[in-house]
Amino acid sequence: MKNKFVKSLTLGGVAAALMLSGSIALAKTVHVKMIAKETTIEIDNKGTKYPAWTFDGAIPGKVVRVKEGDVIDFELVNPKSNKESHSMDFHAAEVDVLDEFGPVKPGNTKHFKFTAKRAGVWMYHCGASVMAQHIARGMYGLIIVDPKEGYSDKFPKPDREYVLAQGQYFPDADDAKAMIANKGWAGSLINGKMFNYDPVHDPDSSLVLQSKPGERVRIYFVNANINEPVAFHPIAGIWDKVYINGNPENVLEDMATYNVAVSEAGIFDIVSPADKPTNNAIVDHAMQAALRGAITVLMNKPDADPKAGKNGNYIVR
Numbered sequence: 001m002k003n004k005f006v007k008s009l010t011l012g013g014v015a016a017a018l019m020l021s022g023s024i025a026l027a028k029t030v031h032v033k034m035i036a037k038e039t040t041i042e043i044d045n046k047g048t049k050y051p052a053w054t055f056d057g058a059i060p061g062k063v064v065r066v067k068e069g070d071v072i073d074f075e076l077v078n079p080k081s082n083k084e085s086h087s088m089d090f091h092a093a094e095v096d097v098l099d100e101f102g103p104v105k106p107g108n109t110k111h112f113k114f115t116a117k118r119a120g121v122w123m124y125h126c127g128a129s130v131m132a133q134h135i136a137r138g139m140y141g142l143i144i145v146d147p148k149e150g151y152s153d154k155f156p157k158p159d160r161e162y163v164l165a166q167g168q169y170f171p172d173a174d175d176a177k178a179m180i181a182n183k184g185w186a187g188s189l190i191n192g193k194m195f196n197y198d199p200v201h202d203p204d205s206s207l208v209l210q211s212k213p214g215e216r217v218r219i220y221f222v223n224a225n226i227n228e229p230v231a232f233h234p235i236a237g238i239w240d241k242v243y244i245n246g247n248p249e250n251v252l253e254d255m256a257t258y259n260v261a262v263s264e265a266g267i268f269d270i271v272s273p274a275d276k277p278t279n280n281a282i283v284d285h286a287m288q289a290a291l292r293g294a295i296t297v298l299m300n301k302p303d304a305d306p307k308a309g310k311n312g313n314y315i316v317r
């Protein structure tokens with residue numbers, strides 16, 4: 001089993017020292033550039049092709065990670081070769097929907113800045129018309145805004161970190177009306193593929209999430225479905241902590257299932273038993289979604305890949 005990982009953004013930027021009530025805090029400017037790509041991707045482990053619309057060619061788009069208080073200096077490029085207008089809507093931003101989030105025509109570029117004032121985990125997506133279609137075809141991802149307080153007893157440092165983005169797959173990519181009406185929904189995508197990490201139900205699947213027994217695995221999850229909530233549950237396990245919207249202040253403990261609204265993102269921690277190898281199946285417990293592909297195997301074994309879920313290897317590819 002060979003896993004490849006997509007690295008998160010390198011958070012470059014200009015550090016500016018700010019004097020805050022006697023203490024010194026560092027606020028960075030983080031440059032983030034994305035290119036809207038209308039491209040063909042594989043939507044399952046068999047290699048079925050789909051005319052996707054994406055940020056940078058992948059579903060989900062890259063993980064943006066900053067610290068509370070950082071300024072995001074964002075650029076969206078919509079190449080001339082594209083047919084559609086695209087846009088960017090960061091749920092972590094408080095701006096003007098008609099200005100910053102407005103559409104960018106093919107051949108144009110948009111530039112805007114915002115300050116990530118609130119800690120959490122937030123969806124981003126294209127909001128160009130028809131928005132349901134732009135999301136269903138793949139234009140979404142996650143921005144993680146780490147709390148400026150850092151880790152604490154309430155918000156322990158994880159051993160491994162993974163991103164899971166769930167979306168709805170409509171094979172008729174041109175029928176936006178059907179998408180809005182939830183007609184023709186044929187699959188649940190996890191990080192862009194049905195049964196992406198589920199060799200149990202799909203013999204063509206060769207990837208899983210991995211950890212060592214007893215490790216704290218932190219899942220950053222976004223419900224990028226256009227219509228359906230997600231009953232997020234780790235089979236054979238319990239969420240040790242759920243941070244609603246990814247904010248350490250919004251903590252729930254010892255949860256079986258948490259219902260994630262459309263467009264909601266959050267943090268889900270699971271700690272497997274330390275004394276033996278185990279497996280979990282992280283699912284959307286709504287059967288219509290699980291059986292369409294929303295099942296992810298997490299293997300907790302002593303010989304877990306030491307790089308899996310470490311150092312920004314959030315998305316298993």
Ligand SMILES: [Cu+2]
Binds near residue numbers: 053126127128134139
């Ligand atoms: Cu778009």
